Amino acid sequence: MLERLAGNMALKSELGAALGAGRLPHAILLVGEPGCGAGFAARCLAADYLYPQGGPHAEAVLKKEDTECLVLQGEGASGQIAVKRVREMREAIQRSALSTDAAGRVLFIYGAQNLNGSSANAMLKIIEEPPEGVLFVLTATSAATVLPTIRSRCAAYTIAPVPTDECAALLTREGLPARLAQELAFLYEGHIGTALQAFRNDTFKAALGLAKELCSYAAQNDTYRTLVLVTKYERDRESFLALLWQLDQLCSAVLRRPAYGAEQCGGLTPDRAARILQVSAATRKAVTGNGNLRLAVAVFAAEAAR
Structure with a gap:
């Protein structure tokens, strides 16, 4: 599924090679400005990790519908990831059995910069002693905004915007009229997710x-x-x-x-x-x-x- 990620050829090649060789780190941090597609990249990586052969389950991961994927993200007016939610996820990972259909389990932490001191410490305990088969995929708008204790335990990769022409072509394939696709690709400087929001x-x-x-x-x-x-x-x-x-x-x-x-x-x-x-x-x-x-x-x- 990584090939569906626009641009970012070096990142796709490196992660694809690590997956193929069974050398993928157990904690990955994907860094990208809002609208660059870091969340989509996270799901593509998870789909390839869980279901190397592809198929309906892999497609479900991209649609946020697969049961082997757990999600942590900010909540409420503060947008912070509460320590209570981290502990709930830790228990869910440790107590539930892995599916026979999947190669493991994935915990997404969307917006890892929203982990505060307490929730980061709770998350650190899981990442340092990961249950077998669990992949942690974190996203953040900037590596500098993620607490050092978490950042240092992850292999970090940067998701970049795609060239304007490539962005416009992709938007056209998503159903945007050509002229509008060109305008939005230019206006939002290749941030595909942002351009799609402006249309949808x-x-x-x-x-x-x-x-x-x-x-x-x-x-x-x-x-x-x-x-x-x-x-x-x-x-x-x-x-x-x-x-x-x-x-x-x-x-x-x-x-x-x-x-x-x-x-x-x-x-x-x-x-x-x-x-x-x-x-x-x-x-x-x-x-x-x-x-x-x-x-x-x-x-x-x-x-x-x-």
């Missing part, structure tokens, strides 16, 4: 559309319509941050290709895009620092369209 996820798609609208208002110095658009976020911190993130992607795209501002962002120029990026960064700092959200929204509108 209505909330994500809506945020992108509003960010484009905001760019257009800013290009026209239209403070009033900018304020009207963002006022709806005065009580929705997370959605406002999502809008700012989309805005950052658009402004970055305009800086890389000035014509994109005329094509997709209502005439936004590189100079104004650079200014909006500065305003967005300052606003994000205020919002994430528990500043007054209503005030932050109003100031953003005034500064972005000035």
